[in-house]
Amino acid sequence: MSTHAGWYLAAYDREVPEGVSPLAFGDRRLMTIRDGSSIRVLDATCPHRGAHLGHGGTVSGNCVVCPFHGRRVAIDRPDRPYSISEHETMLIGEMLFVRFGQGLDGELGFADLIQAYAEERHLVEVINEPVRASGPMVIENAFDAEHFETLHHMPGVSGFRIAPSENGEIVMTGTMGRAGDASFFARAFSPTLVVTELRFRERTQVIITGTVPSADGCQTRIGYAVRHEDGELWRTWAIGTKVGFQQDLVVWNNLDETITPVLTAADDALRSFWEFCDKFPKLETVEHQENS
Numbered sequence: 097m098s099t100h101a102g103w104y105l106a107a108y109d110r111e112v113p114e115g116v117s118p119l120a121f122g123d124r125r126l127m128t129i130r131d132g133s134s135i136r137v138l139d140a141t142c143p144h145r146g147a148h149l150g151h152g153g154t155v156s157g158n159c160v161v162c163p164f165h166g167r168r169v170a171i172d173r174p175d176r177p178y179s180i181s182e183h184e185t186m187l188i189g190e191m192l193f194v195r196f197g198q199g200l201d202g203e204l205g206f207a208d209l210i211q212a213y214a215e216e217r218h219l220v221e222v223i224n225e226p227v228r229a230s231g232p233m234v235i236e237n238a239f240d241a242e243h244f245e246t247l248h249h250m251p252g253v254s255g256f257r258i259a260p261s262e263n264g265e266i267v268m269t270g271t272m273g274r275a276g277d278a279s280f281f282a283r284a285f286s287p288t289l290v291v292t293e294l295r296f297r298e299r300t301q302v303i304i305t306g307t308v309p310s311a312d313g314c315q316t317r318i319g320y321a322v323r324h325e326d327g328e329l330w331r332t333w334a335i336g337t338k339v340g341f342q343q344d345l346v347v348w349n350n351l352d353e354t355i356t357p358v359l360t361a362a363d364d365a366l367r368s369f370w371e372f373c374d375k376f377p378k379l380e381t382v383e384h385q386e387n388s
Contacts, residue, residue, distance in 0.1 A: 098309070099124040100376040101197030102286030103206050105306020105317050106137065108221045109190045116160065118150030122309025124379065126183075129155055135187050137194045139180040142169055149180070186210065189219025191304065191319055193289075196379050205263030206285040213302060213321040222334045223318040223341055229348035231288035231307030231314040232373050237344060238282040238290045238305070239268050239369040242362065247347065248340055256280070258368045266372040268365060287373035288314070299326065301333060313348075316341075 099122060107119065112128050112135055119126040119137060127140035127150030140150045142162045152163030159168040160180070170176040184195040188210050195203070213219070227234055237243065241256035256270030261283070268282040279295035288308065294301040302321035307314040318337060322330045359367060 098122070099196060099379040100287055100373075101379060102204075102376050103193055103195045103289050104286070104308055105191055105289055105304065105319075106185075106194040106308060107192045108224060108317065108319075109135075109187060109192060110221070111224075112192060116150060116153045116155060118148060120308070120310070120315070122311070122314075124309075126150070127153065127160075129160075133187065135185060135192055136182055137185050137192075138171060138182045141180070142167065143178045143180070144169075188214045189217075189321075190221050191219045191306075191317075193306075197377075203263075204265040204285045206265075206289070206291075209283075209291065210321075217302065217321040217323050219304070219319055219321050220330060221317070221319050222330075222337055223316065225316055225341070225345070226310060226313065227307070227316045227345065227348045228313040229351050230353060231309060231316075232370075233348060233351060233353065234307050234314060234316050234344075235284055235288055235290045235305065236366060236369055238284065238292055239266075239365045241268075241270060241365065244272065247343055252278075256365065258365050266369060284369065284372065287376055299323065303337070 112130050114130050116127060116129055118140060119128050125140040125148055127138055129136040129138065140148050142149055142164065144162060144167045145164055147162050147164035149160050149162060149169065153160045156168065158171050160171065161168055167178055169178040169180055171180060172182050173179045186193045186207060193210065241253055244250040244253045250272050252271065252273045252275070254271055256268060259267040259269045261267045265283045265285050270280045272278050272280055277297060281295060282290055282292040284290040289306045292303045294303070303318065304321060305318045307316050318341065320330050320333070
């Protein structure tokens with residue numbers, strides 16, 4: 097499955113070993129270079145004969161030495177005969193984020209938001225599971241108020257609507273809970289990354305959902321940004337998140353995404369989400385524009 101421009105939750109910290117290793121990412125051949133707490137994400141195809149540099153490549157200065165013929169492949173040096181691109185990354189808590197397509201409008205304020213969370217919260221892993229549906233179908237859930245009632249039996253779901261955004265991200269707001277005591281505030285920063293705040297009187301729970309493409313769907317990662325003073329409370333919240341995920345999984349794993357959806361006025365938020373997704377070009381197109 098193809099890769100679009102913008103931000104991804106690419107992996108959890110524990111999934112990235114020391115040194116050079118491949119990074120699973122659909123049809124995109126990527127690798128990581130880890131040196132302690134520093135993680136770099138780069139394209140992994142050797143320009144010489146197409147070897148995957150993540151399988152056996154070694155670092156030498158600002159080059160990766162190919163395991164096939166020993167050619168030195170420079171990093172971000174298009175003036176050299178052999179060069180590969182490096183991509184912007186952020187390792188925040190237990191989450192590794194990567195952004196494709198430098199210089200585009202794909203930032204949308206995400207870096208500032210996640211770094212602000214990191215000042216007062218720690219980011220933890222909750223779910224890491226394969227799904228037999230596309231990444232945007234998983235992220236669409238945040239913009240589908242109707243499914244909260246029908247599938248998850250959540251009480252008090254009301255007032256859900258697309259709201260104005262500050263940086264071009266798409267925003268969904270509403271309320272839920274038996275007394276309408278929870279405010280719902282979701283922001284998608286790409287077709288495969290959404291941050292949701294459930295705002296209660298005593299605290300705000302922050303849920304970060306990201307997907308990366310796989311051969312038959314996507315890998316879905318869901319985590320929390322937890323206030324330091326909330327300690328281990330997140331483990332209790334995770335029980336409900338995992339139950340909800342399993343309910344969604346039955347639907348996702350049996351979806352027919354080839355149909356033309358028959359949408360009504362009640363689905364306006366879904367239309368808005370997919371229009372938002374259409375603004376993110378496929379990565380191959382982005383790179384052609386940047387290199388032309």
